Amino acid sequence: MLRFVVRRLIFAIPTLLAVMTVVFVLVRIVPGDPAQTILGDQASAEALQNMRERLGVDRPILEQYVEFMGGALVGDWGESMVTGKPVLAEIARVLPYTIELTVVSLIIGGLIGIPLGAWSALHRNEWIDYVTRVGSLLGLSFPAFVSAILMLIVFSIQLRWLPVISGGDRATFGEWAESLALPALNLGLIMAAYITRVTRSSMLGSLGEDYIRTARAKGVPERVVIWRHGMRNALIPVVTVVGLYLGILIGNSVLTEIVFNRPGLGKLIVGALGQRDYTLLQGLMIIYTFVIVIVNLLTDLTYGLIDPRVKYQ
Amino acid sequence: MTETGKIEPVLDVSNLTTSFRIGGEWHPAVRGISFSLQPNETLALVGESGCGKSMTALSILGLVPKANGRVEAEHIRFQGKDLSRLPDDEMRKIRGNGISMIFQEPMTSLNPVLPIGFQVVEALRYHQKLSRGEGEKRALELLELVKIPSAKSRFKEYPHQFSGGMRQRVMIAMALACRPKVILADEPTTALDVTIQAQILSLLNELKAETDMSMIFITHNLGVVAALADRVAVMYAGDIVEIAGVNELFARPTHPYTEALMRSVPRSDRDTKTLYSIPGAVPPLTRMPQGCRFAARCELAIDVCRTQNPPLDVLGSGGAHSVRCWVRGNHDLAEMKENADV
Structure with missing residues (x-):
């Protein structure tokens, strides 16, 4: 299995190189001039030219490309064109926020979605099932920023359980939990909606299988039939969806981050895009690709935990 | 249960009806069948696909899906308990313990x-x-x-x-x-190739000889019946149409359906060019005919067959051979005709 992991990581290298090239080109295709964006409309032509030289965007594109690729490979991702801070440091500052938000949302989504999906499947076409299906459809179609604002109104303004804007202070667990609770709940509920629907349908599939009948015929208690025999087999499609959704979540958490005023990768990307911060954008794209590769790898490894027929070679 | 266990059947099924809801209406797939299983006996349930053999076995174990299936019976008696009225929790203690089941599809079971x-x-x-x-x-x-x-x-x-x-x-x-008293074997060899079939059958025979268990063996293969069964119940469209000891049945197949089944078995000792097959198909659950369910495919069918379903009659003495047929059973056809005309 270690060989499998190493091999997958080696295979990720060409992917990363290709993505870096595409990102490099894409970032420069986006209309707008970074010097203009930084200095504003009133800047003189001379100042703009100086700025372009300082940023290095006046040099031939190929030269910029070689410098970027060479630097990226040895860990020098350059400095942000706007703040002047190293790109890696900027990313490293927000990455923990994104990771904690994603992981806690995933846990919330799984804890709600898996039992709810199973429950719904077991009561197929009863009112519980209808309520769950309509509820999960609502969760899927509700825009994240609307639900985020609603949560703020309910939990922070009406009930006053949580601060509207949590301070940057995260020294104690309580403060950490306070700052994370609503954003994670917001994304977790959307995730729960996805997981509920997939779990329900794959559970319906696995409960109809012959081995479920065999387990019942052996006199295995119904609870064990459902969780050990049914759920274990139903989990594979769930893992697939979670893996795909995690990738989306990392980039799409931006609206949640803005509403709750949280730092994060999503917010950093949108900011960098608005300011034509080429170097920061490039760095963010590479990190994003890397995260997707890792999530896919973890997804594949999880299959192996669930299904003995999956072989790593 | 008691000392008289040798005489008492291990399993006694009386008037078992299993229905399914199709398009809002209940249609019986098993129609009030009764049979009993003696200690250490192998009873074969024979019939085409869809005649209710598997449903009979699943009904005994309470494994018919509750969402759209319903099992009713006068009683299904096993070790002094009526399985048709046992709560789920009690039934679970019987499954795999007193009665266990072997399924048709080893690949997916x-x-x-x-x-x-x-x-x-x-x-x-x-x-x-x-x-x-x-x-x-x-x-x-x-x-x-x-x-x-x-x-x-x-x-x-x-x-x-x-x-x-x-x-x-x-x-x-x-x-x-758990050393069960009864094994329900639902076509356990159908999905296997012929040499493996023979191995599994001889294994089952050996195991049965070594223990005192009884077996209900569901199959559509008459060769398997001859090799394994003590008694045979032939099912058609949810009814038992004939039941007899295995030798008696092969010597004197009486119901036209049994007869037709036997003619459909390929034989290596006869030079035949084409294999006999019974014309038509089992009527679907939703369109069961009013009279004898086999009438439409039967070469012997007379008027009464199309209007009334015949009872299961005992043939001769001893009560070991019964058949459900107006023509071949013990019926005074002239009298029947009169009644039908009325």
């Missing part, structure tokens, strides 16, 4: 994500208070009993690492785990 050893242990675990070690030891004995080669080293392997025949042996080991 084992759970793909659990080791086979564990699946056999599971059959023991909920019925017998065995420690983990004892359970595994007994499961290993069972796998050896059903002749799985190097069972010990394969104990922790998964179903996909076994062939169809080996998987069916695992199924049999699971079914035997």
Whole structure:
């Protein structure tokens, strides 16, 4: 299995190189001039030219490309064109926020979605099932920023359980939990909606299988039939969806981050895009690709935990 | 239960009806059948696909899906209990313990994500208070009993690492785990190729000889019936149409359907160019004819057959051979005709 992991990581290298090239080109295709964006409309032509030289965007594109690729490979991702801070440091500052938000949302989504999906499947076409299906459809179609604002109104303004804007202070667990609770709940509920629907349908599939009948015929208690025999087999499609959704979540958490005023990768990307911060954008794209590769790898490894027929070679 | 157990049947099914809801209406797939199973007897249930054989077995074990299925019976008596009225929890204690079942599809009947050893242990675990070690030891004995080669080293392997025949042996080991009084074998060899079929059949015969269990063997293969059964019940469209001892049935097939089934068996000792097949098909559940359900396909059918379903009549003395047929049963047809005209 270690060989499998190493091999997958080696295979990720060409992917990363290709993505870096595409990102490099894409970032420069986006209309707008970074010097203009930084200095504003009133800047003189001379100042703009100086700025372009300082940023290095006046040099031939190929030269910029070689410098970027060479630097990226040895860990020098350059400095942000706007703040002047190293790109890696900027990313490293927000990455923990994104990771904690994603992981806690995933846990919330799984804890709600898996039992709810199973429950719904077991009561197929009863009112519980209808309520769950309509509820999960609502969760899927509700825009994240609307639900985020609603949560703020309910939990922070009406009930006053949580601060509207949590301070940057995260020294104690309580403060950490306070700052994370609503954003994670917001994304977790959307995730729960996805997981509920997939779990329900794959559970319906696995409960109809012959081995479920065999387990019942052996006199295995119904609870064990459902969780050990049914759920274990139903989990594979769930893992697939979670893996795909995690990738989306990392980039799409931006609206949640803005509403709750949280730092994060999503917010950093949108900011960098608005300011034509080429170097920061490039760095963010590479990190994003890397995260997707890792999530896919973890997804594949999880299959192996669930299904003995999956072989790593 | 008592000393008279030798005379009492192990399983007595009376007036069992299993219905399914199709398009808002209930349609019986098994229509008030009755039979009993003697100790150490093998009763074969024979008939075409869709005649209610498997449903009979699933009804006995209470495994008919509750969402759209319904089981009613005067009684299904087993060890002094009426299975048709047993609460779920009590029924669970019978399944795999007093009565167990072997299914048709060994390829899909084992759970793909659990080791086979564990699946056999599971059959023991909920019925017998065995420690983990004892359970595994007994499961290993069972796998050896059903002749799985190097069972010990394969104990922790998964179903996909076994062939169809080996998987069916695992199924049999699971079914035997708690030394059940009755085994319901639902076409256990149909999905296997011929040489493996023979091995599984002889294994079942051996196991039955060694223990005192009884078996209901469901099949559409009359060759298997001849090799294995003591008594045969022929089913058609949810009815038992003929029931007799195996020798009696092969010597004197009486119901036209039984006769037709026997003519449909390919024979190597006769030079025939084409194989006989019964014209038509079993009527669907939603369109059961009013009279004898076989009438439309029967060469002997007379008027009364199309209007009234015949009762199951005992032929001759001894009560061992019964048939459900106006023409071949003990009926005064002239009298029947009069009644029909009225």
